[in-house]
């Protein structure tokens with residue numbers, strides 16, 4: 356199972372293992388990683404699952420769809436490596452993925 | 462905090478640090494989130510989560526979408542893995558119904574007679590789907606649509622060629638119709654109003670969805686009055702008041718819900734279209750809170766008008782508010798209401814409350830299947846229905862939340878990006 360490291364804004368790390376096919380958001384929520392609210396449960400309706408993908412991993416996570424990009428336009432503190440974690444599906448390629456969490460989701 | 466007008470003497474709210482035992486009745490989205498958020502907020506006392514359904518709290522929205530299509534397992538609907546309740550020291554009681562609230566003694570009685578004491582009680586009992594008030598409504602093949610069990614009962618019949626009649630053209634009815642068409646069923650939607658979505662959106666947006674479903678092969682009987690469900694053991698059709706008859710292998714009723722207020726009523730809490738709650742989600746008893754579909758509360762962005770919302774946003778927000786109040790944390794910033802609906806490849810995203818609008822402005826055109834309808838009351842933006850337009854949705858949501866607006870003649874100008882418009886709004 357792919358391993359993901361979530362780094363909270365305060366630096367605290369959480370390492371989580373989750374099955375291929377789950378999203379980076381689901382893996383966080385199911386393991387109670389704080390800092391990902393995911394109010395809509397992955398319906399791309401809330402933009403409260405914002406993460407920064409470690410630049411090294413960007414080629415493997417691929418790019419945000421135009422739908423997701425339009426949502427990110429209105430999130431706080433958006434960077435070039437911002438993604439909605441409910442839109443990143445885990446693959447075996449993403450084993451070792453590192454994402455950072457923003458200061459707040461609202 | 463206690464105020465003089467809150468009733469008899471014993472109804473003085475205990476203060477935050479006196480709260481050692483919290484009971485939550487209803488283990489749906491609102492109840493499940495409350496338990497979790499209380500722990501996240503650092504509450505160390507006892508939490509008991511009482512739920513009538515046999516499963517851990519789960520999300521209902523996918524039931525009429527990806528789950529019904531067979532694309533999601535139950536496992537993935539759960540808010541949290543079932544094992545997490547024990548790990549977080551939350552006493553989760555599945556398949557248990559709360560039957561009585563003793564306000565004076567601050568106890569909840571559950572089926573079987575056991576009584577559980579509380580310092581603070583959260584009602585998160587949700588809503589019940591309305592039953593068809595028709596002869597034959599209890600025949601096999603006639604379904605309500607609220608729970609995972611309902612969806613599971615329907616799935617074996619969701620196969621190509623079967624004749625489905627959906628009664629009621631609200632969001633759930635139309636989502637079910639969309640899934641059925643995608644799976645190859647023959648679908649007829651019967652609606653008593655003259656248009657679909659009559660209570661929840663404008664005639665223009667309703668017309669768009671009517672056209673879309675029609676193009677996808679759904680038949681509509683608008684202004685149709687179902688009079689009885691026909692069949693011997695199993696449904697064979699729906700008889701209409703005008704004498705017409707529609708053949709059916711399967712009937713799904715989506716004619717709205719009623720808030721589940723039985724317990725609240727019996728113990729004398731104020732009820733008015735749901736359990737009446739204030740901005741802190743406190744009911745007329747200061748030690749009892751009510752959240753989610755079962756409660757009505759003041760709408761901060763709409764002159765504190767009292768409304769009862771049926772949405773994930775409302776359920777989650779109630780949980781955040783109550784967890785904040787019960788742990789003495791800084792108050793949660795109330796969001797503008799939001800909702801979504803997925804039908805075919807259309808994503809409808811809604812922010813705000815459109816009731817009372819006096820004009821609507823469109824950005825983009827319906828023919829492109831990508832547009833936003835902005836609702837105004839005077840010069841104030843009060844709501845948006847955005848179809849495949851997430852930027853317009855989030856932008857408008859932000860405006861409503863911060864009490865800003867963009868004049869309707871400017872918001873329609875597609876040469877200006879939504880982000881720019883929102884930045885310049887006042």
Ligand SMILES: Cc1cc2nc3c(=O)[nH]c(=O)nc-3n(C[C@H](O)[C@H](O)[C@H](O)COP(=O)(O)OP(=O)(O)OC[C@H]3O[C@@H](n4cnc5c(N)ncnc54)[C@H](O)[C@@H]3O)c2cc1C
Pocket residue numbers: 486487488489490491492511512513514520521522523524525557558559560585586587588606607608633721724752753754755770771772773774776799800801802803
């Ligand atoms: C098919 C469907 C699709 C939906 N789609 C969307 C959508 O796309 N977007 C959106 O925002 N919202 C959607 N909703 C609405 C959303 O799911 C609800 O608003 C939300 O679930 C409300 O949460 P709740 O906890 O208040 O109520 P519920 O989820 O109904 O939970 C209440 C629970 O309390 C239990 N209960 C009641 N009385 C007792 C008792 N006495 N003792 C013990 N347990 C009790 C009930 O059995 C139930 O499990 C949809 C709803 C349905 C049914």
Ligand code: FES
Pocket residue numbers: 380393394395396397398399400401402403404439440441442
């Ligand atoms: S969980 Fe809501 S947008 Fe990702």
